[in-house]
Amino acid sequence: MSPFFAAIFLHALCLANAVNDINFSTVYEWDKLDFVWPSGANSSNNRQTFNPNYVHLRYMAVFGERLFLSLDLKNEVPATLVWLPKSGTSTAPKLHPFPSWNLHIKYREKCDTIKVTQGIVADPDGRLWVLDDGTDGCSSKLWIFDLNNNDTTDRVHQFPDAVVSHSIGGRRMYEIVLDKLPDDDLAYIADYIAEHIIVYSRKTDKSWTVKTPGRSWFFLAVSPNREARQLYLSDRSYSNELYSVFVSELKNEGGTAGPKRIGKWREYAYRIVIDNANILYAAFHYKTYLSKWNISEPFREQRVHEVARLDCSWPFTFALDADDTLWMTERNESGGVLRHKLFKAAVGARPHLLTALPTA
Numbered sequence: 001m002s003p004f005f006a007a008i009f010l011h012a013l014c015l016a017n018a019v020n021d022i023n024f025s026t027v028y029e030w031d032k033l034d035f036v037w038p039s040g041a042n043s044s045n046n047r048q049t050f051n052p053n054y055v056h057l058r059y060m061a062v063f064g065e066r067l068f069l070s071l072d073l074k075n076e077v078p079a080t081l082v083w084l085p086k087s088g089t090s091t092a093p094k095l096h097p098f099p100s101w102n103l104h105i106k107y108r109e110k111c112d113t114i115k116v117t118q119g120i121v122a123d124p125d126g127r128l129w130v131l132d133d134g135t136d137g138c139s140s141k142l143w144i145f146d147l148n149n150n151d152t153t154d155r156v157h158q159f160p161d162a163v164v165s166h167s168i169g170g171r172r173m174y175e176i177v178l179d180k181l182p183d184d185d186l187a188y189i190a191d192y193i194a195e196h197i198i199v200y201s202r203k204t205d206k207s208w209t210v211k212t213p214g215r216s217w218f219f220l221a222v223s224p225n226r227e228a229r230q231l232y233l234s235d236r237s238y239s240n241e242l243y244s245v246f247v248s249e250l251k252n253e254g255g256t257a258g259p260k261r262i263g264k265w266r267e268y269a270y271r272i273v274i275d276n277a278n279i280l281y282a283a284f285h286y287k288t289y290l291s292k293w294n295i296s297e298p299f300r301e302q303r304v305h306e307v308a309r310l311d312c313s314w315p316f317t318f319a320l321d322a323d324d325t326l327w328m329t330e331r332n333e334s335g336g337v338l339r340h341k342l343f344k345a346a347v348g349a350r351p352h353l354l355t356a357l358p359t360a
């Protein structure tokens with residue numbers, strides 16, 4: 001084949017591979033993300049030093065009429081936890097600090113405010129669970145806010161040193177996922193430096209660790225199957241391997257769990273989510289596509305959404321809501337100009353009594 005025809009052939013192959021099985025529609029588009037500023041701002045949340053180019057969307061959660069987003073900690077970003085309306089008149093709404101500016105005061109010695117938001121998750125009862133990695137002088141916390149009660153603080157759990165190191169170099173918290181039991185709510189938490197999984201019980205307000213010798217964890221997702229629920233995890237920030245462990249192994253305080261390797265993505269994944277129809281979606285560093293895998297079947301990666309250039313390491317962040325809608329942000333750094341979009345798509349299962357599932 002001549003180089004010319006080879007090029008045409010390759011091009012055709014690429015186009016054939018560009019799949020878009022998920023019907024995303026655009027909700028918002030931002031040239032520049034901005035905040036809703038307070039009238040008399042505290043100097044620690046300074047509007048003058050704000051730089052939209054430092055806004056990195058990390059984790060997302062959805063409840064009611066709002067989307068919640070965690071942002072990377074940068075001096076140029078005044079709050080690491082914000083919310084947006086799910087719909088509105090503006091096509092580029094501003095970020096509201098959650099729950100208020102007062103909980104984002106950055107003074108070093110002030111430890112009773114939110115410092116470094118990592119994973120966030122909303123439960124069906126309207127609680128927002130927020131993992132706060134803390135700072136040099138302020139240890140890590142789990143905040144629980146009541147979204148149905150004026151966003152009041154329901155719980156602040158400071159992790160004991162034995163569970164999450166109080167020394168800043170000894171911890172790196174990433175993600176939190178929830179498991180609803182008949183009489184309790186458990187959170188499973190990944191700390192990338194420690195060789196264990198952290199578990200928190202809302203009923204007893206206690207946290208503990210379950211050892212996983214030789215491995216630490218980065219991202220997490222819980223399967224919807226109640227009978228044999230599993231926690232899916234990845235073992236490094238740049239890893240293409242996926243593991244799983246039965247959540248029953250995590251009840252054993254101080255015990256040891258043995259996550260099993262179940263598959264290997266083609267690229268380095270950084271985020272996964274599982275819908276009610278057992279479809280796991282994954283996003284990958286520097287890649288402009290999403291893949292899926294039906295966790296009821298043997299591991300098989302299938303691309304489901306692909307766009308052109310984005311040129312960034314963490315292009316998408318996503319979350320599911322109670323209406324089986326997948327919400328996704330997209331970051332585009334291509335051409336040296338930063339732009340963000342928010343999309344949504346109907347995915348997942350219909351109510352259990354309806355047997356027909358949508359073909360994804």
Ligand SMILES: *[C@@H]1O[C@H](CO)[C@@H](O)[C@H](O)[C@H]1NC(C)=O
Binds near residue numbers: 024025
């Ligand atoms: C895609 O979604 C839009 C808006 O939600 C809807 O109007 C349209 O019918 C959908 N298209 C397909 C092929 O499902």
Ligand SMILES: *[C@@H]1O[C@H](CO)[C@@H](O)[C@H](O)[C@H]1NC(C)=O
Binds near residue numbers: 042
């Ligand atoms: C500034 O912070 C103090 C607490 O340190 C708070 O009482 C006050 O309301 C804050 N001001 C604004 C405008 O948020």
Ligand SMILES: *[C@@H]1O[C@H](CO)[C@@H](O)[C@H](O)[C@H]1NC(C)=O
Binds near residue numbers: 148149150
């Ligand atoms: C929320 O706050 C508003 C105004 O402060 C108050 O009127 C309302 O009763 C509060 N709602 C709840 C559920 O506490």
Ligand SMILES: *[C@@H]1O[C@H](CO)[C@@H](O)[C@H](O)[C@H]1NC(C)=O
Binds near residue numbers: 277296358359360
């Ligand atoms: C996932 O796989 C199971 C088992 O093969 C199948 O019954 C189910 O329909 C699949 N789900 C979807 C959404 O394709």
Ligand SMILES: *[C@@H]1O[C@H](CO)[C@@H](O)[C@H](O)[C@H]1NC(C)=O
Binds near residue numbers: 307309310333334337
């Ligand atoms: C990202 O931005 C570049 C430059 O503006 C543009 O060419 C490209 O199509 C954008 N990517 C997507 C997926 O919209």
